[in-house]
Amino acid sequence: MNDQYQALYQSFRWLVPTQFNIADVCCHRWAANSPDARRIAIYYEDEAGNREVWTYARLAEAVNQLANGLVRMGVGKGDRVGVVLGQRPETVVAHMAAYSVGAVILPLSSLFGPDALEARLRDAEARVAIVDAASSGNLLQVADQCPALHQIIGIGFADERVLPWRSLLARQPSEFKPVPTLATDPAILLYTSGTTGAPKGALLPHSVLIGNLPGFVASQDWFPKPGDVFWSPADWAWTGGMMDALLPTLYFGHPIVATRARFSPERAFELMERYQVTNTFLFPTALKAMMKTVPAPRERYKLALRAMMSAGESVGQAVFEWCQTALGITPNEMFGQTEMNYLVGNSQRRWPAKAGSMGRPYPGHQVAVIDDEGRPVAAGEIGEIALNRLDIHGYPDPILFLGYWNNPAATAAKFTGDWCRTGDLARIDADGYLWYAGRSDDVFKSAGYRIGPGEIESCLVSHPAVANAAVVPKPDAERGALVKAYVVRTAEYAERDPQALIQELQEYVRDRLAAYEYPKEIEFLDELPMTTSGKIQRRVLRLREEERAANAAQAAT
Template sequence: MTDQYQALYHSFRWLVPPAFNIAQACCHRWADSSLDARRIALYIEDEAGNREVWTYARLAETANQLANGLVRMGVGRGDRVAVALGQRPETVVAHIAIHSVGAVVLPLSPLFGPDALEQRLRDSEARVAIVDDSSCANLLAAADRCPAVRQIIGIDVKDEHILPWRSLLARQLPHFRPANTRASDPAILLYTSGTTGAPKGALLPHAVLIGNLPGFVASQDWFPQPGDVFWSPADWAWTGGLMDALLPSLYFGTPIVGARGRFTPERAFEILERYRVTNTFLFPTALKMMMKAVPEPRAQYRLALRSIMSAGESVGEAVFNWCRDALGITPNEMFGQTEMNYLIGNSGQKWPARAGSMGRAYPGHQVAVLDELGQPVKTGEVGEIALNRHDIHGHPDPILFLGYWRNEPATQAKFSGDWCRTGDLASIDADGYFWYAGRADDVFKTSGYRVGPGEIENCLIDHPAVANAAVVPKPDAERGNVVKAYVVLTPDYAQRDPAELTELLQAHVRTRLAPYQYPKDIEYLDALPMTATGKVQRRVLRLREQGRAGLPAGLPPLTTSTPT
């Protein structure tokens, strides 16, 4: 293939209109067209197999009804409305309606407990919350301590404190004139996962959708193409599900599949087959599970896949090769954050992907690797990934968040001049490819050597005994730290002798990586601690090791697995 990267990157120009509204761009412009109103917007199914199909016309009409209801409740421009729903049509309706009013969407995962919900509801001062049967109980418990919440709207919920969704919509007209918002007006308040501290609310403008589009198009191998259908198991309450899947798909007028229920590899393949999904975003954790459960998927399923994007962790060589060999697709890795998404990645049809690399900076984004003083490092040296406020032509980059909600000190701390720091470490090679080196607080030293966990984890996962792995420092009096691996075993190896397994895995890493990188200690678990977005919580494991060493950082026991 011809490497087209330099021409694409240097010729790209942002076109951000002064007036822009996500609801108009993702729904109303399609519904207002007689040719496009009957396009399919959503395929929806629940765990029981019940299925629905929603057109853009139906989506717009229902969103208009909800928008009228919100206005009657007193919701106006800038007000925060919480949406604690999973992958269901009402979630999309809620987003479109809230944007139509000019209010700010506060996406909340149905998996949140009362404390997590209370923290976000109180901090955001959300006025209205929308729930269903899965999130109702926890949100009600949290709302009692959140005086700003004046009304709760419930879907399939019977509670005297909750206004039924159907009753509210039945009283409203199906017509609504959307607010004329500026591209720079706030649209979404997304809270960070809180893996490195208390969650902070990243306030995103309407223009952030435009900022996401170059990376989305590139990572999905020039999306959309005729017949494209999108699906991702990523929760629509998180950046990955919202900005990497739902909103870009609707912006281009293409169908997206929403599937409620627990993720399993088998169900993932069934969804891909049933809806003839062409494009998907799958976390590396999901790809690892699918690789281990169904090594040869094309022998069992008739798939229409043409592109896979993955983000959140490094895919690693084993998963990369499996996607290429077993699925016939070179996966496009992507890197971004809630505060600035779709910064770096690959696009297999336009520039070559390199196994293990994060990719190159997407067109429209000026990305660098900085040292502690905020200066770019030399080629091959490790530093912190950062995004400039302006692209290479000096134009403002619309991908950037507006700031942390009512937290100016944290916003200021995120920047070094015009550079917004990510907290993630990487190096850049001579061709502009980024190579991930871990979170700044994940990298550690052992016997004077600097160690990043990703390379070791990927090496372990390449062994058939390992379903998942996490590497952290274990405090050691002589060497400062030694490499400690937490491992989840595959079923075929779960009953093997642990001492034998440890020797096997240590030898596997020692023969492939540097001598100082092999894990001196391996502990087996039934499951690794994960965030709701599918990232391994190394911080939990790191603090556990500190606690065991007598440092003040102990945590409750994890569920261990002892092979016999």
């Protein structure tokens, strides 16, 4: 194919206006124009199968009503508004209303328990929280422990401590003059997923949406095209759902499908068929489940899919090839994180995708693999992925977060000079493609060999017995650590003899990877510990192994 990468990357220039507001570009500008106002913004389907269609005009009217309500509650510029909702139209309304009044949105997953909600609401000093019936019990349980929380707005339930959503909006005018904001003003307070430690609040400016657009457009094979419809199961309370799906789709004035039902492979295909979804973002975990459950989807479903992005973990060779053969789609892998999303990835229509590679830096982002002193490492060597504050032309990169909320020490520790460190390791090849080597604290040494879990996990998942896998070090006095694999079996292999299957999997990996990489020990689990954003919590498994080793050592004395 014609590789257009260098021309695109070298010629790209940021155009960031001084004044910029996410609500204006994702909602109000479409509603202000009669033909655009009639465009569909949201297709919604709840757990029971009830469906709604929201146009941009309907969305803007509700946004203006909520914005008026927030102002009357005393919410002003910079105040935090917590949103504990799943994928539903009211979530979008809450976002756009908060941006419209100059407030900072605090997205919170509906899967959070009371402790997680309290920690974030207290730390952020949220003034208002919006919640539906699914999370109301958890929120109300901790509301009194959040002294800054003055008002709770409730959707779909009644409680004397809560102001009903419908009543609030019904009393408000449908016109509102948005508060002007600078592109550099804070817009989103997004807590990290806690993969490697206590969650930290990353404060993101309005300009972060502009920073995400080059990667979004490229990874979705030059979105938008006429008729494009987007869907992703990614939670809108996380970077993946918000920045890789929701906000960019609305920025371009196209429809997004929202659903509150629990993810399942069959339902994913049904939704994509029903709404003729053209573009999607699917975690590797979801793709693995879809591949195992529906190996030949085009024989059962009439799909309109034209582009797919995947991120969070490595897709791996087996899933990559299944997407190509079974879906007719080459997945564009992407890498980013809460503090700086959409940094590296593929765009198979514009430059070749290499199976298993994270791709190349997207236009607008100066990315390098650096050593401990902040110097770029040689091709083929492993280092830490980092983003420079400035692009290759010397202009500030709008994708970078403003800092950690009330945590200047953590913010400073994130940087080495102008390089913002990701904590993720990779090597870069001669063509400029990055190859993921794991989190800096996921990589370990065994008998002197440096082990990254990603390649071993991908190999295991390519076996028909494995639905998912996680590789961690098991402390060992002789080797320092043994390669230990936690495996979730597919239904077809659940009743097989465990010891025979362990031996089969060990030989399978040994035949395909280096001899030192095969798992010396395999343990079967019903499910792996995951973050609510769909990432494997290897830290939990690693701590389990360390605790077991400590207990064994104590018992031996």
